[in-house]
Amino acid sequence: MTRDSDTPTPGKKPRDESREARLKAALKANLGRRKAQARARAEPDAAPKDKNEQED
Structure with missing residues (x-):
């Protein structure tokens, strides 16, 4: 499906x-x-963690 919008x-x-x-x-x-x-979004390791998970 091509368009000639460039011309x-x-x-x-x-x-x-x-x-x-x-x-x-x-x-x-x-x-x-x-x-x-x-x-x-596809990289689970690069995603920031929730505040609750950081407070151990």
């Missing part, structure tokens, strides 16, 4: 293209954060 249509303004570039960058950054969060 500008004749009616597009340069402002629309810069908006798409900003949205694309924001989406990529958000995906990176979500993947990092998922990796952190």
Whole structure:
């Protein structure tokens, strides 16, 4: 499933293209954060412990 969103249509303004570039960058950054969060949750040793467990 591919999209030709990279090729500008004749009616597009340069402002629309810069908006798409900003949205694309924001989406990529958000995906990176979500993947990092998922990796952190998957590692049980790296997770911080509860306060109750630290007070032995």
